[in-house]
Amino acid sequence: MVADNGRNGIFIEAPSGSFSVNALLNRVEAYNNSKSGISVINFGTGTVKTTEADSVAANNGGDGFTVSSVSGAASLMVVRSVAANNGAGISADGASATLRVGQSAVTGNTTSWSFPNGGTLRSYGDNNIDGNGDGDPAAPTTIAKK
Numbered sequence: 001m002v003a004d005n006g007r008n009g010i011f012i013e014a015p016s017g018s019f020s021v022n023a024l025l026n027r028v029e030a031y032n033n034s035k036s037g038i039s040v041i042n043f044g045t046g047t048v049k050t051t052e053a054d055s056v057a058a059n060n061g062g063d064g065f066t067v068s069s070v071s072g073a074a075s076l077m078v079v080r081s082v083a084a085n086n087g088a089g090i091s092a093d094g095a096s097a098t099l100r101v102g103q104s105a106v107t108g109n110t111t112s113w114s115f116p117n118g119g120t121l122r123s124y125g126d127n128n129i130d131g132n133g134d135g136d137p138a139a140p141t142t143i144a145k146k
Helices: none
Strands: 010-014 020-026 029-031 038-042 047-053 056-058 065-069 073-079 082-084 088-093 097-102 105-107 111-114 120-123 128-130
Touching: 010 020, 010 047, 020 038, 038 047, 038 073, 047 065, 065 073, 065 097, 082 088, 088 097, 088 105, 088 120
Parallel strands: 010 038, 020 047, 029 056, 038 065, 047 073, 056 082, 065 088, 073 097, 082 105, 088 111, 097 120, 105 128
Antiparallel strands: none
8 A cells, every 4th residue: 555645656767768667556546646646657769558456546736646757658557456536537647648447436626537648548448437527428439448
């Protein structure tokens, strides 16, 4: 469990340059952080690929789960997880940022989700989205299951 930090709970970063970062986070809990619970960002020209499974991001001042791209590609898969009582439940920020979400709950957040600056947010269509401050808008682009 990661809690009560003055910034992000967990911050995965690809620095400038052509580095590649691959990460898997399983059963992580991030509570009461002043910024995001789980944050993934790519400042470089390489790639960042992260999967978050069976986890909780709750009561954070920023987003529950967020992925950002400054220049290189960054992706975050959130599966069987909960984003509750955050600023935004889930967020993809930047033209090369993609967040995929499946079998997860997004509830009690100020905003269900956001995808500023051309970010891509994709749902597998099997999420529970309810009780958010923005009235629970229609799900983002749905990915066909195979």
